[in-house]
Every structure is written in structure tokens, then in C-alpha cells.
Amino acid sequence: MPIKLPSSLPAFDVLRREGVQVMGEAEAMRQEIRPLKIALLNLMPKKIQTENQFARLIGAGPIQIDFHLIRMTEHQTRNTAADHMEAFYRPFSDVADEKFDGLIITGAPIEHLEFDAVTYWDELTRVMDWTQTNVHSTFGVCWGGMAMINHFHGVKKHLLDAKLFGCFKHRNLDTSSPFLRGFSDECVIPVSRWTEMRQAEIDAASGLTTLLASDIAGPALVTDPGHRALYIFNHFEYDDDTLKQEYDRDIAAGTPINIPGNYYPDDDPSRPPLNRWRSHAHLLYGNWINEIYQSTPYDIDQIGRP
16 A cells, blocks of 8 residues: 655655655545554654655555654744745644654754753653654654653663764564564664663663664664654664765765764775665564554544543
8 A cells, every 4th residue: 555645745756756655635535444644743954855764664565654744833944945844744733633643753963952952842742742642653763762762761862972873783682573573683774873872771761672772883772662652763764875965964064974884885985885774674664554553543533542
């Protein structure tokens, strides 16, 4: 089954060219099924790139997805055209009375700030509390995952001495987890962050289980059944060249940066990077969508009710 997107959204043509099944409103209405209602709270500055990345992953499976784009109510982006935001995004205040089968909260390039110093932190805490009554399953990604695990469990993020940057091997710690169905014993995940979460502090919190971890990059994927949530601190959703774009940007700006580890063949940035995470990315998000499909109420209004 395809993902339902507005035909004028840039992701519609991008994904169709890649072979992902997409459909417009008229086609979706002809199918007599209830699609899963999945929202993306997009906190990244490059909104269109991030839309494409997540739509590609959640639209690749057999279940029809009704995809919604959400932004913070008061925060205005400076990196995406206002007409794009007006056409495709709704502020959280406009969707607060709705129910969703799933919500993805993206990362944001504000790791250096304390959580309560973020301009939209108060509203984001309301969003996270709202997920407990209005969302069946929430997926926090990178800073979004750090924000959620901090809000619900008090687990802190810690600044690193240098940026953790590259593609790192991660161990599968729970082969029986439905979220890791089909995973190998090891997988590679892109990492790009200045902060870390510490396994000892996750272990000290109640109800959390780490599913993927790296000897270099630390804990990566954590499940929180009590809050119907997953937290991932790294970037399975990245395109082939996302780390390259970050590296080239920093080199052009004269910002000190290491070559992303285990990314370019022979660590040679003149050569095209290799994507070694794509299959596991599709597995993870496909498993998440499947778990939602298997457990969400058919009547979406029942989400969040005892």
C-alpha cells in the first residue's frame, strides 16, 4: 500500500521517481480501508529534506499511510520557504484535538542548549504529554528522542569533547524485539551529534530497554513501553549524502571537522560515500509501522482511552 501525500508536496515526485508507492487524496478515497494516521513534528531546519527522508521509510511498506506535517505553533523557520510551510504544515495548536496512530519527533540542531533554554520547550513538553492521550506510538529521533527520555524519565544529555560523526557498528541487544525483526546481529547507523546519552543512566531509569548500542557511539535505540515510545539517538533516516553535506558545509565554512568515520571508501572524501544502513532503516521503520497496525484501535477516537 502507498503513502498518501499532497500531489504538490516535493516528496510526492521524489518518492515516486524512487519507486515508492504514493497516492493523492482522490486515489486514497477509493480504498475502503482505514489508513494509519502518522504525523511528523519536523524540528529540522531543512524541512523538505527531512520530509523526504521519513516519508520514504514509512511509505515503503504494505500499509496505507495518511501522512501529516506538524510544526511548533510560535516558532518560525528561517530555512524553508514560507509558502511551503503555509501549504503543507499545521501548527500543533491546530491538531491538538486530533488523534494519531503514530508521531515522529525529529532532531534539531540545538544540542548545545539546555532543554529549558530552547525557545519552544514549553510547547514541546505539552506535545510530549499530549502523546499520552492522543498518539498510539511515538518515535523520538536524535534530539527529539533525547528530549522525550529526559522529559519522561529525567535522563540527561551530556556534551562531548568532539562531534561524534560517521557510521558506526551497533550491536543487536534483543533479537526477540518486534522492532528488530529481521535485524542482523550488527548494523551500521549514521551518527552526527555533539551530545550523548549514557547507558548507566538509562539503566537506572524505570521501564527502559536498550535495543541497539555501539561501543563507540553508546546507546542508540531505546524502547519505553510505559509511554508507548521509541527513542533513537542516531540517524537511520539519513540519505546517502547527508553526512557528506554536513562535512562539505563545515569545510567550506572553515569549521574544524573530522572526516566522518567509516563513511567514505578508504576514508577518502573525494570518493562517493557508501550507504550501508538503508536495509536496516527500512526494517526498523517498517517494524514500527507494523506494530502500530497490529495494536492501534480501529476506531481512532479510542486512542488514549482506558
